[in-house]
Amino acid sequence: MADKTSIFTASHGVMTKEVGVISGELELRTSCGEDGMLSLAITYVGAAEWYTLPGEDYKLYDQRDHELVHHLLVNVLERNG
Template identity: 35%
Template sequence: MTSWASWTTSGVFTGAGGVRTVEVGPISGDLTVHTTWIDGQAEVAVQFTGALDWFTLPGSPVPCPSQEESRSLHQAVIDAIRLGATETALSAPGRRGSASA
C-alpha cells in the first residue's frame, strides 16, 4: 500500500535573496510552497502564488521516513524562505538534500 500526504501553503513572502530553484534559479516575492510525501520521500516545490508553473527546490526529493517528519520539513522550508535562508531546510542535519530552500 502506498502512503502519501501533501501540504500547500500560499502567501509565503521571501526574505532577502529569495529562494533558489532548479529550473530558473532564484525567485522572490509571494510564493506558494507545496510538499508531497510519498513512501518515505518528500518532494518540495514552489510557485509564484496564483501562477501555473511549479519549480523544484535543489535537493528535492529528500528522504523523509514519516508523514509527521514531512510536515515538519514543509514548515522548515516555509520558515527558511521567509528568512531568506537559502541553504538550510533541505540540507539540515539529518537530511540528505544538498541544497536550498
C-alpha cells in the same frame, strides 16, 4: 501521496533548478509518498508553473514528520537575510 502547501513572502529569494532565484509572494508545496520520499515545489502565488528546489532524494523516515518539515522549510525560506 500527502501534499502540504503554504504561502509566504521571500524577500531575499529562493533558488530553483529551472529559473534560478525567485522572490516575492510564493507558495511552497511539499509532497510525501507512502515510501517517505519527499518532493519540494515552489511557484509564484497564482501562477500555473511550479519549480523544483535544488537537491534530490529527500526521505522522511517517519511520515508523521511531513508537517513539521514543511513548516521548517517555510520558516527557513521566508526568513530575512
